[in-house]
Amino acid sequence: MSLFRRTSPPAEAITIEVDGRAVNACAGDTVATAMLAAGFGSIGANVKSGRPSAPYCLIGVCFGCQCTIDGASDAQACLVLARDGMVVETPQPLTRDGGLA
Amino acid sequence: MSAQGDIAVIGAGLVGSALALGLARAGARVTLVDAAADDFHASAANFGLVWVQGKGLGAPDYAALSFRAAQGWDDFATGLEQATGISPAYRRTGGVRIALDEAELDRTRANLARLHNQPGGAQDTEIIDRGELREMLPGVGAEAVGAAYCPHDGHADPLRTLRAMRVMLNSCATIVPMQVTRVRPQHAGFVIEGDTGRIEADRVVLAAGLGNAALAPDLGLHAPLRPQRGQILITERLPKFLDMATHTVRQTADGTVMMGDSKEDAGFDRGTTQAVAREIATRAVRSFPALARARLVRSWSGLRVLSPDGLPIYQASATHPGAYLVTCHSGVTLASLHAGEVARAIAEDELDTRYPEFAPTRFEAAA
Amino acid sequence: MSKVVDLCVIGAGPAGLAAAARAAEGGLHVLLLDEQSAAGGQVWRNAGTALAGGLMPTTQAEKVYHGAGAALQRLAASGVDHRAGATLVDIAQPETGPETKSAPEAAPGPEAMVEITWRAPFGAEAPRVRQTAARAVIAATGAQERPVIFPGAELPGVMGVGAIQTAYKQSGLVPDGEGVVLAGHGPLLLLTLAQIRAAGGRVAAVLDLGPPGAMAAAARALPRALIGDPALMAQGVGLMLRRALSGVPVHRGVTGLRAHGTHRTGSIEAVSFTSAGRARRLPARLLGVHDGVIPNAQVSRLLSLRHVWDAGQGAFVPVRDADGAVAPGIWIVGDGAGIGGAGIAAVDGEQAALAVLARTGRARTRGAASGPQARRAAFRRGAFPARADGRACHR
């Protein structure tokens, strides 16, 4: 069950791929807010232990959402606008509720 | 001058800490004077190679010293880990100096030939061709045409080594944080003055890197040293792909990859430049293309402590017996000896007799 | 791609926008680099969408984004070369001098360039790292929430309250369902509580981490601190707060905060703490924490500047001279130089731009006061809201 729900009027719907699964999002979302809305509680992974990490700051400071987007592994999901067809790979493959796959 | 009595080591980097450990083991009461100032200077910018190949061209004794240091590293590392639980992560994996074009390989081959022809030879270093290199290092880049390989080369983690020595020194020496301004001889022994007061000691060892130059003259010691800047890049952790050490790229025990070996005359400026960062990154990616997709997380620089001929200086003062100078720019490689035979030589007041070739008198003769 | 610009501004929040627009209006060629995906920084995040009715009722948007619309229009009209999503990598000063710099005595000759290394936005062709030479640099990299250190803080399900605000401004997200707990102090916590309740969400508990009386002080400070124009908001918000806090258990004087959960799921399971001498444990899925905001000091530290500790803000601030200069050809403005809120940030940015224009002999607008007079003038106009953590700013 997602930690967040959308309250604003529906914007243009887009679809991104996260670890191989289609995820519905809205134009104007960042990849991080799109994933939070879709129920992903975690996005990145601790660089030392590999355990899933989550957005803590959502402004590009904490690196809890570092992942690979369209092949670039230096992306912070909270700083990248979600675009239709984007391919997101999290460092630790995650299930729908953000738990480990 | 017996091994007993108290002895002050000035400088708590890799060189000073190793000497202090060795002196304590030799029975001296050791005071380690640490300039602190929230910085480990050269020790924090050490690339971590325990390196033999190519060392001592035209200086067979330095080649032999480096070889003995590498041989001594297993016991040195095991001793630290057993005493503190902190592993210096030393691995003698063999080392390669990769050549990225034929001209580079020719230069390496020529240097090796000269080393072979000098006493002590080239410490089992040999040229390997592209095929052998690729077999040893599958991830090596297509541009690599061959390399010099030496089985005695390896690498260790400089900061873990420093940390382990520090933990040991906490129990076998007195550590005094002090910015030293002067070391003066007095009627018996020496007085060390600094911002936090003064310390007296029967004997004193200068091991303060570039700081030695200012302290040496008062003690009849000669430290003609100059800084040479080296910049280092480091990536985030990567899956294990490189166990061996190379002279410009090495993967640490944590999985991060260090890249470096730049040389600049930039005085005491420890800034970094994008131009040198690009050169280092380019060579690293040409050597190991997989690094192209690695994330660079930090770059910093350190100042190598260089004597005029780049070799260490080991000196016992002729005018003020009991004052010694130890400086080098391979603090990790020589740490095993500094904590062993070099410390014993100081403890037994035999530094100049056992290491005549590293006395600074060699510079006066040449001047 | 190395080209030369008169001024490079880092950060497109209130300070950066004012600096870039003012300099461009004065005739300078300005490059504005901002790592966020759209101009506005944090306080004015996604202002364009919100003011166009995309996120929240426009009446509410005009309150929350007071001043943003004008600033964005001014940017668009100014001809500034704005690169959204561009990340600053390095700033090399004309001569990399000694380790610690103090404020500049004499500005270098007009030709002493500052070398900006930056990474082109996501999706640009490799190599994305570019270099630009700039005759002047104004860094306006803003603030960040002060990290709250407690066991379990790194678990998925623990976020800054500012981050919850960001999720709301960016995508209209509001914490949903049971187990939403807010812990901290300061106006931002109360504002977020009010927004969650206003959107029909439930907050299971508020843990007051502040000293006694902090919650009330924060409520008084809220209108001035966060909603921009104080006069407009004063009455409405006080009422909203009293309603928002009603029915929400508030635990005071909380110590020993701990979050419980595993990394395997995307949320936490519980929070535990001590309040009024009693150990408590509450089921929780989302914990929002907040302990005020501090300057983002990465750029000022990268430049090896001298900093002094500001006890009031509980953070270092860079030492600057009257118009915000910190080194030859380099200015730091806005919250990155010390937390002051959107109002003072814009004044700060404008002021640094005037200094750059004056240095290049183009300060056409005679009437533009600079230095302390501009600050006093702005103060009289009431443009100095109290800081987000409720204390009047005295910079």
Next chain:
Amino acid sequence: MGVHATDDALICRCENVRVADVLAALGTGIDGPNRVKAMTRCGMGPCQGRICANPLTRLIAAETGWSPDTVGALRIRPPLKPVLLMDYLAPEIVPELSA
């Protein structure tokens, strides 16, 4: 440094350095943030101190009794954010190397 920062709390969430690890490193001259970083890896992760720098200075100040000004702060070096090495290379050699 905040009444919640117990020993087992992480002060550096990138490198999993606990408050206890910092406290263990303090003493005998290891009492500045940059030396504590060298001894514990606190501040060496991708965020490069954005999360731990302020708490680290405040923790050392609380432990040593010194003012934060005396304690100082973590030094910051480029790159300000992690960058792919590929993005650092000269344009002409990127294609064949990053294939």
